[in-house]
Amino acid sequence: MLETFRALAEPNRLQIVELLLAGPRPVGDMVDELGLRQPQVSKHLRVLSEAGLVDVRVDAQRRIYALRPAPLQELEAWLERYRRIWESNFQRLDALLDHMKAKEKKQVRKKPQTKR
Amino acid sequence: MTNAGNLKLTTRGDREIVMTRTFDAPRNLVFDAFTKPELVRQWLLGPPGWSMPVCEIDLRVGGTYRYVWRKAGAPDMGMGGVYREVLVPERIVASEKFDQAWYPGEAIGTLVLLEQAGKTTVTQTVLYESQEARDGILKSGMEQGVAASYGRLAELLSRGLEKGASKS
Numbered sequence: 001m002l003e004t005f006r007a008l009a010e011p012n013r014l015q016i017v018e019l020l021l022a023g024p025r026p027v028g029d030m031v032d033e034l035g036l037r038q039p040q041v042s043k044h045l046r047v048l049s050e051a052g053l054v055d056v057r058v059d060a061q062r063r064i065y066a067l068r069p070a071p072l073q074e075l076e077a078w079l080e081r082y083r084r085i086w087e088s089n090f091q092r093l094d095a096l097l098d099h100m101k102a103k104e105k106k107q108v109r110k111k112p113q114t115k116r
Numbered sequence: 117m118t119n120a121g122n123l124k125l126t127t128r129g130d131r132e133i134v135m136t137r138t139f140d141a142p143r144n145l146v147f148d149a150f151t152k153p154e155l156v157r158q159w160l161l162g163p164p165g166w167s168m169p170v171c172e173i174d175l176r177v178g179g180t181y182r183y184v185w186r187k188a189g190a191p192d193m194g195m196g197g198v199y200r201e202v203l204v205p206e207r208i209v210a211s212e213k214f215d216q217a218w219y220p221g222e223a224i225g226t227l228v229l230l231e232q233a234g235k236t237t238v239t240q241t242v243l244y245e246s247q248e249a250r251d252g253i254l255k256s257g258m259e260q261g262v263a264a265s266y267g268r269l270a271e272l273l274s275r276g277l278e279k280g281a282s283k284s
Contacts, residue, residue, distance in 0.1 A: 082125075083123060083125060085162050085163055086123055086125075086135065086137075087123050088162075088163070088164075089159055089161065089162065090123060090139075090159075092158065092159035092161065093139065093159040094139060094140070095159075096149055096155065096158050096159050097139055097140070097141035097145055097146065097149060098140075098141075100141065100149065100155075101141055101142075101145065104145070
């Protein structure tokens with residue numbers, strides 16, 4: 001997963017992944033959309049490919065890139081796990097705060113009586 | 117739980133991770149729940165099966181805190197740090213470092229509590245100080261560059277992952 005993170009850390013590469021989420025594309029297409037030069041885009045695609053994030057197939061003269069779902073799914077699972085750990089902490093805290101509020105109310109109700 | 121799901125995980129700059137959550141309770145109670153050991157150890161537990169046998173808090177500037185989590189069959193997990201700012205009941209800044217730190221150097225945690233109409237919004241920020249720390253976070257899976265586009269990434273993953281990737 002470390003490699004996935006590294007590969008996606010670069011904004012242009014993340015943008016390439018976003019483009020490919022809509023479906024496979026030839027390199028030329030992405031060059032136009034990203035506003036980068038072809039060698040740059042190819043370099044980014046090579047990094048993404050080495051990280052297992054994209055596959056390439058050759059169709060006539062065109063190189064067509066597509067996302068590979070596995071590393072992204074792993075990453076998504078990790079984000080979800082992190083979120084879930086904190087959410088379960090905070091749900092316990094919700095319950096604790098409810099308990100604390102109820103206790104405080106009781107004390108407030110008691111106080112005037114003890115003063116009299 | 118009524119609040120379930122309102123946890124927000126975002127980023128600021130390239131070294132900060134920001135987590136926001138609203139609680140249906142006044143600020144002084146939420147502050148207590150974050151700073152009194154007998155309360156903290158009731159909820160700050162992580163995944164199922166973990167307990168918090170050590171929770172020491174000396175809440176003053178220069179004071180330290182120490183947390184240890186335990187689960188049968190797993191090594192203890194500990195962390196601690198030193199308080200740098202303490203403003204009851206609204207703001208705490210403290211250093212933080214895990215015992216089995218996957219990164220050298222420290223991180224700085226900031227806790228801010230805002231109350232509005234009886235509800236309290238808690239914002240927890242972790243700032244990774246050094247280059248080494250940032251590189252280390254990479255190993256823990258929370259790398260700075262991804263952090264920069266973290267929220268966006270999570271969103272795009274959940275939105276388009278199956279749709280786009282399965283076409284390959």
